[in-house]
Amino acid sequence: MSVAAAVSDQIQRAGGSFMFSREAKDFAASTGVEGFLGGYVRGRGGVLGDVDADVVSSAFGFLPLSTIRSGWEATAAIPAAKAAEGYLQACQDFGRRKLASFEAAPRLAELLEAVVLGADSAGAALFAGWRAMPLAADAPARVLHLAHTLRELRGGLHLMAIRASGLTPLEAVVIKGSPFNDGPGQAAWFGWQAPFPEITPEVRERWERAEALTGEMITPAFDVLDAEAGAELVALVSACHDTIFASR
Numbered sequence: 001m002s003v004a005a006a007v008s009d010q011i012q013r014a015g016g017s018f019m020f021s022r023e024a025k026d027f028a029a030s031t032g033v034e035g036f037l038g039g040y041v042r043g044r045g046g047v048l049g050d051v052d053a054d055v056v057s058s059a060f061g062f063l064p065l066s067t068i069r070s071g072w073e074a075t076a077a078i079p080a081a082k083a084a085e086g087y088l089q090a091c092q093d094f095g096r097r098k099l100a101s102f103e104a105a106p107r108l109a110e111l112l113e114a115v116v117l118g119a120d121s122a123g124a125a126l127f128a129g130w131r132a133m134p135l136a137a138d139a140p141a142r143v144l145h146l147a148h149t150l151r152e153l154r155g156g157l158h159l160m161a162i163r164a165s166g167l168t169p170l171e172a173v174v175i176k177g178s179p180f181n182d183g184p185g186q187a188a189w190f191g192w193q194a195p196f197p198e199i200t201p202e203v204r205e206r207w208e209r210a211e212a213l214t215g216e217m218i219t220p221a222f223d224v225l226d227a228e229a230g231a232e233l234v235a236l237v238s239a240c241h242d243t244i245f246a247s248r
Helices: 003-020 022-030 037-048 053-060 065-074 080-098 105-118 125-131 139-164 169-176 183-190 201-224 227-244
Strands: none
Touching: 003 022, 003 080, 003 139, 003 201, 003 227, 022 037, 022 080, 037 053, 037 065, 037 080, 037 125, 053 065, 053 125, 080 139, 105 139, 105 201, 105 227, 125 139, 139 169, 139 201, 139 227, 169 183, 169 201
16 A cells, blocks of 8 residues: 555545634634634635635535635635635644644654645645645644645545546535535535435446546655655554544
8 A cells, every 4th residue: 555545544534623623613703704614615715815716616626616605705804815824823723732742743744744845736726825834833733734735635636536537526525425424415515406416336436436546646745755754654644643533
């Protein structure tokens, strides 16, 4: 198994873990818009700048334009750059709270940063935007920021792989779901309207090809690490993931 494959699921969960945290909720409340959506869309997408919601939707990919537009325009009074800074602060503060006792944080931050800096950003606008945000001085905050940034890399590449495999983003959501919802439930939560597409064996086979293609595309990002450093990264990402989810 490649390093990219070995850390994929844990990076996905760890990198996105702050989005439902008390820190992210506090940021969302600061926008003046109730609920999760406004803070999530304006905060995560703020790195793209003050653009039309259609631009943000093209980068998010797996949510319908109507959902993105609703969240983006409801928080339009907040400059995009300021929202990105606030969301980054929530990410970093979550890392500080969850990883304060994680002694390997400095080394993990070093390894993650090497991968992030060496990765090709073509086709992954959110990754490029989050990579450009300033890293914190302390390692726990850096680890969460970098894990989130790598999560955005895979997300951008996966969107391209889904399209290349002849799938729609909605079909991918209905197949994959999330840790919180089955596929149809997640699609509805994102704002897609039922009835949802039927997932035939052919559609599922296309999705499996897209997953494999995503893995192929992201693997070169980890080539900056030699075999020893790669094995170290796998072990540290696993330990970091377990530390984050050890308690609420």
